[in-house]
Amino acid sequence: MTQTTFTPRVFSGIKPSGGLTLGNYLGAIKRFVGMQGQMETIYCVVDLHAITVWQDPKELAHATREVAAGYLAAGLDPTQSILFNQSRVSQHAELAWIFNCVARVGWMNRMTQFKDKAGANAEKVSLGLYAYPSLMAADILLYHATHVPVGEDQKQHVELTRDIANKFNHDYKIDFFPETIPVIDGPATRVMNLRDGTKKMSKSGESDMERINMRDDADTIAKKFKKSKSDQDVLPETVEGLKDRPEARNLVDIYAALSDTTPDAVIADYAGAGWGRFKPALADLAVAKLAPISDEMTRLMDDPAEIDRILADGADRARAIAAPILAQTYEIVGLLR
Numbered sequence: 001m002t003q004t005t006f007t008p009r010v011f012s013g014i015k016p017s018g019g020l021t022l023g024n025y026l027g028a029i030k031r032f033v034g035m036q037g038q039m040e041t042i043y044c045v046v047d048l049h050a051i052t053v054w055q056d057p058k059e060l061a062h063a064t065r066e067v068a069a070g071y072l073a074a075g076l077d078p079t080q081s082i083l084f085n086q087s088r089v090s091q092h093a094e095l096a097w098i099f100n101c102v103a104r105v106g107w108m109n110r111m112t113q114f115k116d117k118a119g120a121n122a123e124k125v126s127l128g129l130y131a132y133p134s135l136m137a138a139d140i141l142l143y144h145a146t147h148v149p150v151g152e153d154q155k156q157h158v159e160l161t162r163d164i165a166n167k168f169n170h171d172y173k174i175d176f177f178p179e180t181i182p183v184i185d186g187p188a189t190r191v192m193n194l195r196d197g198t199k200k201m202s203k204s205g206e207s208d209m210e211r212i213n214m215r216d217d218a219d220t221i222a223k224k225f226k227k228s229k230s231d232q233d234v235l236p237e238t239v240e241g242l243k244d245r246p247e248a249r250n251l252v253d254i255y256a257a258l259s260d261t262t263p264d265a266v267i268a269d270y271a272g273a274g275w276g277r278f279k280p281a282l283a284d285l286a287v288a289k290l291a292p293i294s295d296e297m298t299r300l301m302d303d304p305a306e307i308d309r310i311l312a313d314g315a316d317r318a319r320a321i322a323a324p325i326l327a328q329t330y331e332i333v334g335l336l337r
Contacts (some may be wrong), residue, residue, distance in 0.1 A: 011145035016063035018203030021210035023191035041081040049226030052128040073296035091322040095138035114219035137161040149183040158182040188257035194228040197246030218291040225283040
């Protein structure tokens with residue numbers, strides 16, 4: 001097999017289920033915006049993934065537009081990046097079926113996220129929830145994406161994508177799909193709960209005080225950070241001193257990510273400081289960075305037709321890349337068109 005050189009290309013997406021949180025912003029959207037201009041960037045609202053569990057149709061449509069508004073408000077340029085919602089490009093679902101026939105059941109059984117989401121009710125969840133890592137692989141490989149910015153919790157799915165690509169290439173004796181690289185960097189790729197630093201910040205958490213919603217206003221953002229859980233100790237002299245202090249580590253990581261610096265730099269500035277000094281500083285920083293995004297999201301959501309126009313245009317551009325790759329895939333497999 002001759003080695004193919006693939007054009008550097010980024011693909012990633014966010015699921016429209018519930019509202020966007022600070023975790024979505026720091027762990028994904030902020031990084032997406034930062035990668036613009038470095039290589040070709042394709043970003044998606046993965047609405048097909050959302051329906052692996054039942055969604056109210058009107059709420060799903062609203063949430064899809066809201067995620068798109070979050071991308072745009074945070075600085076994603078739809079003329080520089082491709083932005084669309086997944087269901088507008090049917091090639092995603094078509095390639096997913098081929099990958100369902102490439103992936104092995106044993107691989108799916110090892111996916112820890114399915115076990116976490118299904119819990120004790122694994123026999124009652126949808127087949128889509130079980131098989132969605134195959135669709136995720138299709139999302140990525142449909143564009144021959146070489147880089148995928150993800151959180152640590154999604155690394156296993158990118159590794160599965162590599163396994164599927166390698167097995168397809170091996171089975172059909174062709175170097176057609178790339179080995180995608182997960183891009184996991186930055187101080188807050190996994191933002192934790194403001195009430196429990198051992199749990200990931202979630203859209204579906206029990207209390208609204210445990211998360212920062214991207215539509216929260218300035219007063220709400222400040223209140224949540226000032227009331228966030230911490231501990232009794234002052235900030236240490238080094239980052240190593242944050243070990244076994246999950247709430248403290250989370251707040252320092254958030255500060256670092258919002259200020260485009262490192263946890264070490266934050267600790268250097270606040271070593272020995274108590275929470276009475278640090279939390280108000282974090283709240284002020286968060287308001288300065290997030291309130292303008294919240295305001296712009298509100299403005300964008302007041303014009304859903306414009307959001308739909310941007311998504312439709314992005315889908316046309318995405319399809320122009322995806323359709324030839326799917327057609328080549330069909331030809332390699334031997335499917336007549």
